[in-house]
Amino acid sequence: MKFLDRLHPLALLVLRLGLGAIMIAHGAQKLFGGMPRFMGMLNNFGIPGWMGYLTVAAEFGGGILLVVGLLTRLAALSIVIDMTVAISKVHWKNGLVTTPGRVGYEFPLACAVIAFALIFLGAGPISLDGAFFRGSGGSPARK
DSSP: OGGGGGGHHHHHHHHHHHHHHHHHHHHHHIIIIIHHHHHHHHHHTTOOTTHHHHHHIIIIIHHHHHHHTSSHHHHHHHHHHHHHHHIIIIIGGGOSSOBTTBOOSHHHHHHHHHHHHHHHHOSOSSSHHHHHSTTTTSSOOOO
16 A cells, blocks of 8 residues: 555645635634624633634634645644634533534544644645745655
């Protein structure tokens, strides 16, 4: 299966594009019209409303950074933190699986796991990180 190693850059691109698109969509909902409601929801969970701006930065801004592959590890870290808070404060009590009327934590967990992997794997060579920061933002050194 050594031939699959050549597809490593493509796999990283697919992970970044998929997670980036999801995060952009979730951040855009808050940024373009839903911010007051979201800040109220945060207050109900005991989180200061102003932290909604950090959530939007992580989701919308981090999603854009993932799509273009710039500062990928930092963007992924912010998404891991965002999803960890979402799981612990909102979804944990509902359990892993979504049931009617109760949203489980399986989706934010999947997003967090993908972001966690990107922290350690980097953006790969098909990215702005790969173009600008060869060796630091790309994939691990090849043997």
